Amino acid sequence: MDQDTTLAFSAHDHAACRAATLARAEEVARARNLRLTPVRRRTLEILLEAHKALGAYEVLDRLVEDGFARQPPVAYRALDFLVENGLAHRIRRLNAFAACLHPGEPHMPAFLICDRCHTLAEAPGTAVAEAMHQAAGAVGFAIDRMSIEATGLCPACQEAAG
Amino acid sequence: MDQDTTLAFSAHDHAACRAATLARAEEVARARNLRLTPVRRRTLEILLEAHKALGAYEVLDRLVEDGFARQPPVAYRALDFLVENGLAHRIRRLNAFAACLHPGEPHMPAFLICDRCHTLAEAPGTAVAEAMHQAAGAVGFAIDRMSIEATGLCPACQEAAG
């Protein structure tokens, strides 16, 4: 298991973590000629600061604090842009969004959502994705995108819940 | 690959298919002492007739035709009951519901959603689920439930689009 995944369930330096991820995201944007405009950049920062999944309207609330208009499209457009470009992920079970922790690296995240503390971990889903492609291939289905999400209890909450 | 999955993407006798599935669902309900009341039974029939994923309000529209009140809880309660008891599935990517095609048989469905014709197939996701449990176990996460969904093109639509 890689380090980042483990980190999601442990205490760590959020500030350093998010600064590094943001820096990597900016590199990716530059390399691909993406326009990381103020709203978009701020939206990504917000997701990184939260370090968990945020609903579009929660993001919007924070954008408002930064002077942007309180209008759903403001948040949705920025979030959609980030998701389209692999800088954020959409968590369907939560109707929420989270910053991608591995921008640039092609990866198929499998999300682990704690029912109790709502921490979100991005586990490496390569094996999962492979099994999925196999199952789909067997019936001739050509996969474009997939969402692989699980709910349950993170290590800490398992202890707490006994 | 099992037969049912293949069937989802081919022409077949919908009427016979849904009658058989409904019969199996009724057996399951009897065996487990579930109360398959009129709304619930009718809701299941509606899902089976559609043979694709339906939004809660689409289900509600059809329930209204059968004399039930046009109130969201009517549809949601019936749908939630069916999902809770494994007689239907919730497709998160679509905010929609579909009848389970294998009621009673424990299974982990992997959903394949065609972007073009919106057909939904329930592929056997055992291998996928296993890979998932492995990935989760490695970080100490205890999975309760998971959703495995993919969008893409079904065989027929690949040809049409190709």
Added chain:
DNA sequence: AATGAATATGTTATGTAATAACAAGTCAAG
């Protein structure tokens, strides 16, 4: 049969998530 606990339904209202549509502004390439 009476009764009480659990379950299911009827109903009103509200909360939450997401998008349509169009006008106006920005920016880089020709």
Added chain:
DNA sequence: CTTGACTTGTTATTACATAACATATTCATT
């Protein structure tokens, strides 16, 4: 310096989901 692509501002609407509480039904137990 203008054209075309992209981005943003703004209004309004649509879609999805649940809270809360009253009523009724069911079923096991007296």
